[in-house]
Amino acid sequence: MKSVLKKIITITIIIFVVFLLLIVMIPSSYVAKNNNYSIWKHHLNGRRQPILIEDISRISSWMTFDYINNLFNLPQTYLEQTLNIQDYRYPFLTVGQYAKRKKVPVDTLIENIKTSVREYLSSSTPK
Amino acid sequence: MSLIISATLSYILFYKYIALFVIAYLAALLLPLPSNTSLLAAGAFASQGYMDIYIVLLVAFLANILGDLTGFIISRLYGKEFLMKIGLKKMMLSKKYTDIEKFIFKNSRMTIFVTRFFGQIGPLVNILAGLSQEISFKRFFIYGSAGEFVYAVGLGLIGYFLGSTWQNLSPVITPIGIGFTIIVIIFVFSKLYTRKSRE
Numbered sequence: 001m002k003s004v005l006k007k008i009i010t011i012t013i014i015i016f017v018v019f020l021l022l023i024v025m026i027p028s029s030y031v032a033k034n035n036n037y038s039i040w041k042h043h044l045n046g047r048r049q050p051i052l053i054e055d056i057s058r059i060s061s062w063m064t065f066d067y068i069n070n071l072f073n074l075p076q077t078y079l080e081q082t083l084n085i086q087d088y089r090y091p092f093l094t095v096g097q098y099a100k101r102k103k104v105p106v107d108t109l110i111e112n113i114k115t116s117v118r119e120y121l122s123s124s125t126p127k
Numbered sequence: 128m129s130l131i132i133s134a135t136l137s138y139i140l141f142y143k144y145i146a147l148f149v150i151a152y153l154a155a156l157l158l159p160l161p162s163n164t165s166l167l168a169a170g171a172f173a174s175q176g177y178m179d180i181y182i183v184l185l186v187a188f189l190a191n192i193l194g195d196l197t198g199f200i201i202s203r204l205y206g207k208e209f210l211m212k213i214g215l216k217k218m219m220l221s222k223k224y225t226d227i228e229k230f231i232f233k234n235s236r237m238t239i240f241v242t243r244f245f246g247q248i249g250p251l252v253n254i255l256a257g258l259s260q261e262i263s264f265k266r267f268f269i270y271g272s273a274g275e276f277v278y279a280v281g282l283g284l285i286g287y288f289l290g291s292t293w294q295n296l297s298p299v300i301t302p303i304g305i306g307f308t309i310i311v312i313i314f315v316f317s318k319l320y321t322r323k324s325r326e
Contacts, residue, residue: 054291055291060133061133062133062136062137063136064137067140071175071177092141094137094140096133
């Protein structure tokens with residue numbers, strides 16, 4: 001009886017581990033496939049990740065303006081001028097902090113930032 | 128994305144390596160901070176040119192091992208006395224506790240090394256290893272360092288190569304960590320149960 005219980009526990013653990021590994025493998029392979037390995041090539045050559053248009057959709061409230069400028073290679077003052085940001089902490093404040101201070105919905109501000117970034121990327125060639 | 132994770136990521140963007148060090152160090156001391164997600168994100172930020180990957184890996188490794196050693200040393204110096212004072216003497220003298228201590232000592236090398244990968248259980252093992260006078264500092268340091276090196280470099284590089292898409296993996300990381308923690312706990316208790324039934 002006890003050896004049966006031990007076998008059941010062992011089999012349960014093995015099934016659980018395999019299940020968890022599948023959960024990791026499936027999204028990882030999806031991510032790798034979508035990247036088409038071009039990003040990996042950039043890393044292997046020691047270069048920073050290229051600017052991706054789909055990164056615009058990932059702009060979130062926790063990001064700082066400084067980080068967004070770096071991510072899309074924007075001039076430091078571009079978002080400040082385009083969105084008329086009047087905060088002495090710019091660019092070292094988060095999107096969420098600015099939205100709260102200005103009392104605007106954070107989703108609206110994020111959409112405005114996305115639009116500004118799209119306009120910049122479509123009008124100029126990223127470095 | 129949860130509030131804690133969002134706040135943590137913002138701090139990393141503000142204070143970079145200092146924030147990464149503090150988060151990893153405090154998480155190694157049993158505080159519930161998202162160190163796995165932080166390291167993954169820091170690796171991704173490095174791939175985007177916002178941080179330096181070598182410094183990220185070094186800081187993550189140092190913070191984790193220093194946190195582990197802090198937990199171990201405090202537990203070794205003051206652990207037993209503190210637990211006795213707060214009324215856990217009975218628990219410490221119980222057979223269950225002694226069995227867990229013996230299990231950890233018997234499998235100390237593998238236990239210390241493997242639990243570096245599980246943010247939830249690693250700090251607990253640090254405390255138990257410190258309480259157990261039989262696990263030497265040298266053994267803990269060697270296997271803990273080895274485990275933390277593999278963990279910090281591995282997770283940091285995964286974030287680095289995933290780049291912007293690290294956020295796709297982020298919701299999976301914590302449940303996996305919790306899942307593996309549960310597996311380890313089941314494994315330990317099944318071993319203890321097997322030993323008890325043999326006796």
